[in-house]
Amino acid sequence: MRTTLIRSLNLVTATALVGFAAITACGDDAGSSSLQCVGETCDLVCEGESCVAECTQGADCNLDCSESTCDLTCGSDSVCEADCHVSGGCDTTCQGKSDCIIDCSEAGNCDLDCAGGSNCEITCKEDCGGGCSGTSTCSTACDQNCDIGCTGTGDCTLTCKTNCFTCCKGSGTCVLECSDDEVTECPGGNGNETIKVCGRECPDPSQCQYGAEE
Numbered sequence: 001m002r003t004t005l006i007r008s009l010n011l012v013t014a015t016a017l018v019g020f021a022a023i024t025a026c027g028d029d030a031g032s033s034s035l036q037c038v039g040e041t042c043d044l045v046c047e048g049e050s051c052v053a054e055c056t057q058g059a060d061c062n063l064d065c066s067e068s069t070c071d072l073t074c075g076s077d078s079v080c081e082a083d084c085h086v087s088g089g090c091d092t093t094c095q096g097k098s099d100c101i102i103d104c105s106e107a108g109n110c111d112l113d114c115a116g117g118s119n120c121e122i123t124c125k126e127d128c129g130g131g132c133s134g135t136s137t138c139s140t141a142c143d144q145n146c147d148i149g150c151t152g153t154g155d156c157t158l159t160c161k162t163n164c165f166t167c168c169k170g171s172g173t174c175v176l177e178c179s180d181d182e183v184t185e186c187p188g189g190n191g192n193e194t195i196k197v198c199g200r201e202c203p204d205p206s207q208c209q210y211g212a213e214e
Contacts, residue, residue, distance in 0.1 A: 035053040050068055051069075063081065065084045072090065075116075080092075080099070092112050096118070115133045115134045122142075126144050138157070148174070149172075151170050164197070165203055
């Protein structure tokens with residue numbers, strides 16, 4: 001009887017410890033500046049001025065940065081959504097066939113580095129940019145002053161009102177759609193690079209972003 005009771009208590013304790021480990025791995029300590037989700041479904045909340053979040057190994061990760069700036073790394077077949085629609089200032093690295101959705105719809109300064117066959121999407125008010133490389137697919141919706149660059153066999157679409165540009169190099173495919181201004185292609189270019197603009201002058205090629213694999 002005593003042996004059975006001890007075993008039962010040990011089982012309850014072990015179960016509690018496993019549950020606690022799962023919670024902390026998901027970064028439920030909202031005051032922390034470093035959040036992590038590994039192979040689980042996690043709701044991460046950043047309550048400080050800024051946070052660094054990492055979601056890997058098939059994680060299903062929701063990151064609330066509505067009042068903070070965040071750096072998010074999403075990798076190895078993970079699904080990541082980041083809410084930055086109030087504060088903006090979210091930088092996202094999306095790799096390893098992951099899916100990333102960034103809501104910056106009422107703010108700006110959200111940048112995306114999308115690589116490794118990932119699918120990436122940003123909704124932004126202004127001043128957002130991104131690089132899309134490898135075999136990734138990237139989509140950006142923006143009011144003004146945004147840009148995106150595609151290289152490798154990447155596929156990029158930028159939907160904008162005005163003052164935006166896209167850059168394409170190599171086999172990358174870029175589509176620029178602007179509702180308030182005409183889309184034009186910049187003359188010349190740098191080798192196999194194509195730049196399209198709307199509502200602004202052609203940028204210097206050094207302003208093109210292509211991501212980490214470039």
